[in-house]
Amino acid sequence: MLSWRAHRALVLRGIRYYSRPAAYVLPHTIKQLLASSPDSEINTTLTGFVRSIRKQKHVAFADISDGSTPFPLQAVIESDGFESDIIHRITSGSNLKLTGKLVKSAGGGQEWDFDVREVEILGHCDPAYPIQKKTHTHEHLRANAHLRPRTDETSSMLRTRALLNRSILHPPIITSNDTEGAGETFRVSPTSEPLEPLELTESDSSTSEVKPEFFGVPAFLSVSAQLHLEALAHSLSRVYTLSPSFRAERSQTNRHLAEFWMLEAELQLATPSLGPLLDVVEGLLRSVFDTYTRSTDAMVRFPEAKAARHALETEWRRVTYTHALEELNRAHDQGVFVKPAGKGKGKDIVPRPMWGQGLRSEHERYLARDSPVFVTDYPADIKPFYMRLNEESTTPPTVACFDLLLPGLGELVGGSVREERLDRLDAALNQRGMVMDELAWYRDLRLYGGGPHAGFGLGFERLVSFVTGLENVRECIAFPRAFGKMKV
């Protein structure tokens, strides 16, 4: 929409401007109405949905919402003014066009009422409407994903997504490669053409036996934009994207979706060290949390915004994987992980961590018990080929990487310095038996002036979950896709 400023600028510059700005063209939103001289005597027209309605003999009170704010506006409709019939036909879920003006509310609870002079039903709502005022289960709402945006919770979540979201570059969605190893990807083919199964044998670099495909090569849905962002960072220095990613995971947890959005960034560095990357991630998240805690939706719908507030007030620790293991072993010594009662009482509920293995979620939760924590420098063997080898590493090799763990959530961000040295990159690829041909272009980035760079990926739905307190990521996206689930 044309802003007032842009409109005025056009007028001042003498450019003939034929179109009226959207503010004139569309009816006021409730937010605009409340913001602009609410004590005006002038009648205004607005449209919105009925959240709920109470009907008395000569008057009806309807809570009207148009999604522009978390606050419904109470419309006072006196039945004398209209054919009484029309009020009879207004139900929850109806779509109304109302003309009237704001008046100081006589009742308590809200500052302004909307005194209705004219009412028109733009859309009737069938009595079977599955969204009633009472609280519904998340399962019921997911089954009605096309209607749940009208609930307080989902509309607030969507406003929160919009607040958190700024998108810049567009990496490809359909790719010929797979960032994190095969097996969990989706394959893409024209609907009209049957697809033969891919032979997924190890290191079979000859693709000559594969049937011609739409794109000439097998096509997959992107699991991460990282490799392509690295190419862009080798021109634009600092790039980021918020774009969809896909994993064909069959697990049904409240942390996983088959289609999710990731904020990913790549930055050129002057030295290949992890410190600046952690500073950028921490700075970014503190800024996001600060903005969020001051937003209207945080204040109204998720009033505690406890997790974000707490994260802003604490120091974020930075510990190496090796030190984290020492801390966890001390906790085991102190009986932190001992089962207090029932079967297996007195025994550790989880085995002690072993150097060279990933961290269990129980251990991650312990490390992030008080504050966000960056765990850095994991063993090279459990991390992907593109992470930078720590040369000074004691005994088994580690890589310059991190996971950011948040209290109550676990991993939100993962990232690393990227291996910019071609010989080490080739060694890492060889060690993993990875096909060189497909990654020839990625190797080129090192061959042709590649320098130190680093990046990270942040699961956008997990961020929404953390700030809103909505536990399941399926409630953090408008139309969730997961194994066996695609309702709308």
Place this chain on the structure above:
Amino acid sequence: MLSWRAHRALVLRGIRYYSRPAAYVLPHTIKQLLASSPDSEINTTLTGFVRSIRKQKHVAFADISDGSTPFPLQAVIESDGFESDIIHRITSGSNLKLTGKLVKSAGGGQEWDFDVREVEILGHCDPAYPIQKKTHTHEHLRANAHLRPRTDETSSMLRTRALLNRSILHPPIITSNDTEGAGETFRVSPTSEPLEPLELTESDSSTSEVKPEFFGVPAFLSVSAQLHLEALAHSLSRVYTLSPSFRAERSQTNRHLAEFWMLEAELQLATPSLGPLLDVVEGLLRSVFDTYTRSTDAMVRFPEAKAARHALETEWRRVTYTHALEELNRAHDQGVFVKPAGKGKGKDIVPRPMWGQGLRSEHERYLARDSPVFVTDYPADIKPFYMRLNEESTTPPTVACFDLLLPGLGELVGGSVREERLDRLDAALNQRGMVMDELAWYRDLRLYGGGPHAGFGLGFERLVSFVTGLENVRECIAFPRAFGKMKV
């Protein structure tokens, strides 16, 4: 990154703030350096790629670019200051870390030079580097899509995309339905599972014979977010998204990609009329063009920005399809479409338009010959089921829709008022033999309080093409995907 304002706000509010803002952590970009006291005596460190280098006996002049601006910075490296060996090793494409300061340029051409005190090669560039200063063909650059972001043209195009781009809501990418009719979609399945061909028989609404799929139902890549945006507009009133869309088109034109980005919007209206929608689209585009023509990239890399400037200065016409046909017939009468020479001389190069058929591109170009033009109210039979029927239509029915045609480009935006009346929607679905089950949720939007609403879709790469003058949309996206083409 944390803005200065956010940083200061945190400090003023007394919140302990441990992370330093990104401005301190990362080296200055060239843009930041030029903006902040360029006559400073303090040495600064920056990193960037060598666009070109001229070496003389005791001094080398290297054009350095880090993507932050379209202007390279000339680095003056006196060989006395370093082992002369290092200058020998710097070539086009090298990645350098430079410490030095800005000085008034002695030569012409630019205001500032960077007087280098220290130089470090962060990444050597192999002599086979396929991006040399001379102009390359677009084909050559596409084959090196991972390196072409380092060219002036592609980096300017990417900055333009970032400028044009604001993203808000995230509709799903994987869907169970197809907005515009089957046949051109991509199908999605887990890589590890062979997929059986879908029986695409007409109106076969029984899905019971289809093998169980990952999502429980056949899954496709979205061709448009429209239907899902309509669901969101029925809560949030005004929504838009910039998200990827997919068409399995085999045509190799310079207007089509298999993966492209679309700006789509849906708006609740007080009355089901087309006027406000056209005003919004025109206002949006005028604002975008205005911003673009004042951007640095428009001034430097695409200095004429002719198309956008011209569009700002003209009146945008609005004609109905029926009137457009009259105009085209008059043009045929006047010999506008007559071939002037060679075989077929004196005959019309295109047949006269027929009411009830789509417009040919030659006719679209003629209609938009002088200025952008909205062509409205097309015959219902050649448009999709969701467009609103014009009741007052003379003789054959038309729908309340538009195509916006731009000079030199053709269609940029298409949109319509949506059919909010359930009986007319059902009639349109029946007439097209469409499966009701799959669209049950879409019908629900009418059943439960649906009111007048309208929306549009804008091809983002076409917008980039129009403002930059880059003719082929494959040059308007970082990593193009088209039939038979997926290089990187």
